[in-house]
Amino acid sequence: MLKKPKVLIVEDEHDIANIIKDYLSVNQFDSHIVNTAHEAIHYLQETMPDFIILDLSLPDGDGIELCRKIRENSNVAILILSARSSDTDKVLGLGFGADDYMAKPFSLSELVARIHAHLRKQDRWLQHNVNPLEVIYIDNMEINKNEYTFLRDNKTISLSAKEFELLFFLAKNRNQVFSKSKLLDAVWGYDTYGDENTITVYIRRLREKIEIDPSNPIYLQTVWGVGYKFSTPNHT
Structure with missing residues (x-):
């Protein structure tokens, strides 16, 4: 049962x-x-x-x-x-x-x-976490899906589960632009009932935690009229 x-x-x-x-x-x-x-x-x-x-x-x-x-x-x-x-x-x-x-x-x-x-x-x-270890390294950041941890300069930065999942999804698909509805569907698992303002709030919170200057973000970029992307302009 x-x-x-x-x-x-x-x-x-x-x-x-x-x-x-x-x-x-x-x-x-x-x-x-x-x-x-x-x-x-x-x-x-x-x-x-x-x-x-x-x-x-x-x-x-x-x-x-x-x-x-x-x-x-x-x-x-x-x-x-x-x-x-x-x-x-x-x-x-x-x-x-x-x-x-x-x-x-x-x-x-x-x-x-x-x-x-x-x-x-x-x-x-x-x-997914029973699969082999999956870790994303970008500049001075480490995003570890198995452990749900985010490190910057080898220091752990506390993220909620949904903050981590949104960050991981964007970082894994870096330089791709996603609409708010696509992010709701990918991270929250639904889009019928989702409030797209949720994404705005979570992006703001993530910028405060991962960006040096949240008001001038390097990584979590807004693509006006479209959505958001995790930008790595100096990487292939």
């Missing part, structure tokens, strides 16, 4: 949390509800789920700060589900390591579709 994916629901509105839990149960997920940031941290110290659904407005703290704390210790996929639908909240959530963002009210079927998409993508990457 296949193991059911484990989903942690961090939501203080009990009715919404129970509706999500019931719907996930019908769709063969094993879900657990916590109502506060403190409960979430305690749960994660004992159990690591396959996916986290995180509300931003919690009674004992801000969900964005909780997202940041989770990301310090885990690459588990995180989807923010919040009534705060402003671009600022979305940028902050994605910037602190969330993989996806949905605004309330929301479609339960869409929520499940996004969870499946993230888990499929995660499975594909794990399967």
Whole structure:
């Protein structure tokens, strides 16, 4: 019998949390509800789920700060589900390591579709990691897919799972231009429900981590009206 994916629901509105839990149960997920940031941290110290659904407005703290704390210790996929639908909240959530963002009210079927998409993508990457070691070296950078590590000048720079996957995909296909929709499909595993602003946020975060001057990027180039590419102008 296949193991059911484990989903942690961090939501203080009990009715919404129970509706999500019931719907996930019908769709063969094993879900657990916590109502506060403190409960979430305690749960994660004992159990690591396959996916986290995180509300931003919690009674004992801000969900964005909780997202940041989770990301310090885990690459588990995180989807923010919040009534705060402003671009600022979305940028902050994605910037602190969330993989996806949905605004309330929301479609339960869409929520499940996004969870499946993230888990499929995660499975594909794990399967790829049984292949021989694959490492990309560019200038003073090392991008190691098997270990999900990024080094610059032999120093490890912390990246979230999705930041790494986006960087690896662009670096592996360097000097090729990809639209936002193509990057969503390649890295997130879906494009039907994707918000292309997600790519903008992740490119900005990556530039802050890999570029010497993020405002004048050398590697992560914008091709206006088309998309982005990882540029290596001095390499063949």
